[in-house]
Amino acid sequence: MRGPGEARLVASGALLQQIAQASGLVALLVIVTLLARDLEVAELGAYGLVASLAGYLLVLRNSVASAAVRAMASAAEGEERASVFVVAQRLYALVGTATGLLIAGVAVLIAGLVLDGSLASDARTGGVGLGVVTAVGIMASIQLDRLRAERMFAAAAGAEIAAVAIYLVLMVTLILANVSLSVIIALSGLLPLLSGAISGVIVRRRGLAIRPAGGRDPRHTAAIVPTAGWLLVIELSNLAMYASGRIILGAYRTPRAVGLYEGPVRAHNLLYALAGALAVPTVPTASRYAATGDDRRLRELAVRGSRYTLALFVPLCVTLMVMSKPVVGVWLGERYADGATALSILVSYWLVYGALIVTPGFLTGAGAAPTAGRTLACAAAINLVLALILTPKLGVEGPAVATAGAFAVVFPVLLRTGLRASGASLEELARRAMAPAYALGALLAGILAAIRFGLEPETLAPVAATAILGVLAYWAAYYGLVLDPGERELVRGLLRR
Numbered sequence: 001m002r003g004p005g006e007a008r009l010v011a012s013g014a015l016l017q018q019i020a021q022a023s024g025l026v027a028l029l030v031i032v033t034l035l036a037r038d039l040e041v042a043e044l045g046a047y048g049l050v051a052s053l054a055g056y057l058l059v060l061r062n063s064v065a066s067a068a069v070r071a072m073a074s075a076a077e078g079e080e081r082a083s084v085f086v087v088a089q090r091l092y093a094l095v096g097t098a099t100g101l102l103i104a105g106v107a108v109l110i111a112g113l114v115l116d117g118s119l120a121s122d123a124r125t126g127g128v129g130l131g132v133v134t135a136v137g138i139m140a141s142i143q144l145d146r147l148r149a150e151r152m153f154a155a156a157a158g159a160e161i162a163a164v165a166i167y168l169v170l171m172v173t174l175i176l177a178n179v180s181l182s183v184i185i186a187l188s189g190l191l192p193l194l195s196g197a198i199s200g201v202i203v204r205r206r207g208l209a210i211r212p213a214g215g216r217d218p219r220h221t222a223a224i225v226p227t228a229g230w231l232l233v234i235e236l237s238n239l240a241m242y243a244s245g246r247i248i249l250g251a252y253r254t255p256r257a258v259g260l261y262e263g264p265v266r267a268h269n270l271l272y273a274l275a276g277a278l279a280v281p282t283v284p285t286a287s288r289y290a291a292t293g294d295d296r297r298l299r300e301l302a303v304r305g306s307r308y309t310l311a312l313f314v315p316l317c318v319t320l321m322v323m324s325k326p327v328v329g330v331w332l333g334e335r336y337a338d339g340a341t342a343l344s345i346l347v348s349y350w351l352v353y354g355a356l357i358v359t360p361g362f363l364t365g366a367g368a369a370p371t372a373g374r375t376l377a378c379a380a381a382i383n384l385v386l387a388l389i390l391t392p393k394l395g396v397e398g399p400a401v402a403t404a405g406a407f408a409v410v411f412p413v414l415l416r417t418g419l420r421a422s423g424a425s426l427e428e429l430a431r432r433a434m435a436p437a438y439a440l441g442a443l444l445a446g447i448l449a450a451i452r453f454g455l456e457p458e459t460l461a462p463v464a465a466t467a468i469l470g471v472l473a474y475w476a477a478y479y480g481l482v483l484d485p486g487e488r489e490l491v492r493g494l495l496r497r
Helices: 004-038 041-051 059-074 079-113 117-140 142-149 153-176 181-187 191-206 218-252 255-292 295-322 324-332 334-348 360-365 369-394 397-422 426-455 460-481 485-496
Strands: none
Touching (some): 004 041, 004 153, 041 079, 041 181, 059 079, 059 218, 059 360, 079 117, 117 142, 142 153, 142 191, 153 191, 218 369, 255 295, 255 334, 295 334, 295 360, 295 426, 295 460, 324 334, 334 397, 360 369, 369 397, 397 426
């Protein structure tokens, strides 16, 4: 990581992917905001229950994708890497079909067991359409992951940003045209198809081989499937933790409770998506370091990566936690203010989980996917038990407490695994990454609390200004007080690019 070219490649890849991910999140927030203003709370709850399946039931795709990127990045360039791509392409087709059927089936179950009347009809029709769109999108997304495996991060991010722009224009147009809820649900999963199609054009223009001889070599399947199995465990664990909250609320409470939980979940997904964006450059980079025995760079990736990711996550977490009620009020409306406490609780665990060294992306790239899978499976079990116990008593806050509590329990195990896989020490990680991030975070929390409870901002302009300026002030202070001259030069170089 000390070489300027390598450091710039990894950092720029992470930054570009975060920009792409942020653009997607902004698009989704705009769509949810328009729907929240237009629909009844129960209708928004039905939308959240079914449309979220396109994200949560991508467990098969995500597991195969990270394993395929890892295998392609570790393979020798040229014919060998392209052969791995061909095997991965077949797996994507199988996974796409299975995921589409799963989404349609779960949507029909939700319509029959949780919803009724017109809501059930829209959920059933929209869910089947969503399954078809998602299946085709997964098959197309192999092209995007090919760019990532080649570490063409700028091209991959550009494809995603272009797809988001098209998606946003289409969805806003449909919402303003008052099309049926079933159509909105069906097309809510269009992003993978759009980004995959655009990436396919880039792949052809870059002249990357698609059909090499020897593409059926069983060794390539063996290089993908075992890792994909553990990644599937991780993805299923995430699904159990993030998706079960809505389902348990719907079972114990009402669709209105699910609607109140939609705001916290969507805001929380900002952090979840940023973490996913970090995995894009981390998986292939850590895989190459581990495959070549470059222990120094792997350790530096863990420590410096955590240093930067905590600087990214801590101010966002602190702002959402302290400003939760005014943020929800000006974003979705006062009808959703009862979900503010759940938002504060739900995002709290990212204060520690934002460190790169404990993320599934780093652990997978460093070869510790089995341990990560077992640990997160335990977290999912803890989460489910807590949610079933707490939701009847706490309502909307129940699933939030269950999720944050489960991650708090398993965090020490993930941290120990990351330290062991990278060769870094806890003292070094605490000194270089944790201490500066949390010190500035505590200062930011105090300032935001004084503003919220002293000035009581309630309208859009003061709430947005407080939140945005607080985060920017944190990053400016981190840049000026924490980063060394070489790191500041790296930041300036990235911004110039």
